[in-house]
Amino acid sequence: MTIIRQPITGFSNPAVKAARALREKKHRKREGRFLAEGLRLLTEAREAGIVPEGLWLGQSRDPHPLVDALERAVSDEGGTIYETSTDILAKISGKDNPQTVLGVFADLPTGLARIDRSRSGIWLVAQSLRDPGNLGTMLRTCDAVGAGGLILIDQCVDPFSVEAVRASMGAVFTVPVAQADWAEFVGWLRAGPGQLVGTSLNTAHDYRGADYASPCFLLIGNEAQGLPEEYEAACDLLVKIPMLGKADSLNAAVAAAVMAYEVLARQR
């Protein structure tokens, strides 16, 4: 089978503009597409059965069997392969030293209805998360602990932003993400088995050795405010992670991981 590569030489080419626009959330929403950068991320995607609609290759790339495999997959699925200069890849990615492999993907589904809670004993639930790096890191942690997925509550940062995708190290393609508001989430949660666990300073319950059920939904609050009081009140269990220093909170992705590994150890 012949691989057809479309050469792109002009900065004003509509495909360049369209790809570049995906760095901004409003364009991602409108187009229903997102960007992922680098051979490693795109290979994770391909191995998860997710192939970009558009594959961008730098002329300066080194030959690599994983690039060949990507090209075959994109070609098989009827996607487009573009070949272009480092300068144009820099324009698309907004970086001086762009990756030589870039993909434009159709948005992945994020409906709560597709979450199957029987798939895992651990789920992460993040409320009003603001930082894309934290979001991506939580996805990476979900992968590591075998969590079922990440449920984003209320107004969270976009899971398909370039920064979140990068921080996930590919887990955005393998770990299910759902988006819902609080009322919708609680309705869904209470329609089946599941323990809602919040981390809080308002409890004497140490997180270590608490009584975790399965499936356990670990609720992590916003970076600046933590969990709203009513959200804490809705939890089946509140636990406290020891804070021995001056600060009263951990980084959100760190708190999620400390909790997730504790639950994993208890459930194993």
Place this chain on the structure above:
Amino acid sequence: MTIIRQPITGFSNPAVKAARALREKKHRKREGRFLAEGLRLLTEAREAGIVPEGLWLGQSRDPHPLVDALERAVSDEGGTIYETSTDILAKISGKDNPQTVLGVFADLPTGLARIDRSRSGIWLVAQSLRDPGNLGTMLRTCDAVGAGGLILIDQCVDPFSVEAVRASMGAVFTVPVAQADWAEFVGWLRAGPGQLVGTSLNTAHDYRGADYASPCFLLIGNEAQGLPEEYEAACDLLVKIPMLGKADSLNAAVAAAVMAYEVLARQR
């Protein structure tokens, strides 16, 4: 005592240029100074007895007793207080919505010799750390677990970069940081008590319930490469954090926190 505020109206004022330059590492190194932004960070610093040489206040700031306390402290120490516009603060900080309180601090000492290992049973040691957010997050975790400090091995990102300072949430002022190369660190470590623990995939030893001594030095490898083989070989104990998914590593700051909380639980 009268507080004297120096009004700054010009973008080309040398004090503006000097403060702004501190966003770049080469200028920080040359000047031996760094920037910290926001009332919360500067209050953490003041409470730790560290006062900025230069305090920048936005004209649009709200009155606040913590700002008053900062002004008094800077004045007492003979520092300079500047009062200026939001636009000039935006220029200094490089952000559209700058904080209304900014401080220029003299570098904190980072010599290994000042580290007193008897101060804590837990220490973090990071090797060739690249991401300032990870570095700041590790400092925040050090504070939370009561770790003695963070030792930076080989070529790590600058602990006084704006991003690292911000991610530390003030812990950069309360948690000792040391910088050393590997040979220097190992020489120092072996001159006293201390267990060097590395996380690795090359061991069957689960991190959970391993035999941690005190003081325990937790060695975390570079984000992309992990620990070099010879560094692993120098460890007294290698442990593995379970990785149940597709990826073979956690975010470096997450791995540090999962380890630190495990050691904390064992030592308590």
